Amino acid sequence: MKLQTVDIGKTASAASLIFEAVRKAIIEGDLNEGEALRQDELARMFNTSRIPVREALTMLEQQGLVKIERYKGAIVAGLSLDETNEIFDFRALVEPEVIRSAVPQMTQSQLRKARGYIDKFARADDPMAYGDLNRKFHATLYQASKMTYHMNAINNSIDRIDRYVRAQLVQLGGMERANQEHRKILEACEKGDANLAAQLTADHIIGAKTALNAHFQNAAS
Template sequence: MNDAIDGFPLDAPARSPLLPAAAPRESMSHVIAEALRAAIVDGTLAPGAPLRQDAIARHFSVSAIPVREALRQLESEGWARTAVHKGATVAPLSADEAREIYEIRSALESLAIGLAIPNHTAATLREAAGLCRAAERESDPSLYVGRNEAFHMSLYAPAARPQLEDMIGTLHRRGERYLRLKFGLPSYKGESDNEHAALLDAVQRRDIPAAQSLVVTHLLGTGDLLHRFLTERAQAEAALANQPKPRARRTRTTSGS
């Protein structure tokens, strides 16, 4: 995350626009929350960065009210944290949270795919296959997270369980930062694409036990990998921080003869 910044707003122009254009019928608090979430996912806003209400309000030319609503929404979703007298900051990356998100997803998505398979049609299967190919072709981490979610959700939509779908969608959003992180790990992309293809094949064959087993293995494996990576990174950072600082050399001066 070399392009991450220390807070909001940006001190230097971004390579691409940070904030999307507002849709006419969207509430301002929703627009602000979506913009901040996107900046957190793509690494523009780093973990621990302050989310200053006054700066955000100036950026959007709004009052503090929709900004407070947006920050409350982000806090409820786990994207931000608020401390008394310190305000809101971007939530840190957590190895335990990453693993737990994928553990919960494995249970809910196994249920969803089992309910969905009997209701899949030729049309819904074609849609899922197209989304699977789109995710496989995508090389941009920021775009891949959306392609990945669209593919997964297409497998579960025929279940017609709106509350279950909403819970899964919330967990996908909670896991976006972690999925982007995993995208940069060696061999992840190819393994994930292969697992998606196998999962799609099981759904097309209407093999419910195989599909449930594959989705659980896929998600638990992702959670374990992220937990291991974040734990090792935290340990390396702690070890580096605890290293003694080298003493400054004292230069000798000699007088001329």
């Protein structure tokens, strides 16, 4: 099992640390769909008991990243095409409204920070960096909305599909398209055009959905 581990035997927040480590490994594709997450092995890797491991797996199940099956235990959850489309459709409804609310409140500092992520995205040569920079760019713009509940919902949704989005960015050559769309969204924000930023964000999400659908269908054929 490929995980970044630490010795947390005497750590009060052991469950949270295990949760974050496994979550990161799933999102970044280090743990594959259907891979078993054995409690004994995880407890040994993190030098702790099975109790925080069970708590961490329960939290991961609640986020849809892990599926706990009778007689089989915990495995990395997969996504059907219908589930993927539902998540993208949800994002296409929520994220445009968040950025619409955010634009009038954006500071020059936030806009510069977002542009910095775009520039790093364009220069990145590590495939795993694409997904991180993509998320940081959008989150930087959305934070100005101060819509905490919406942000949490968006983050949970992205967690479910992030490993597929990363694969789409790398395998389907989506980096250039994403970079161009990011720049257009940021330009609309810099101009204070909230409606345009919202429309471009919706188009950006639906475009990613279309590309990922094609990826799923080609893999199935």
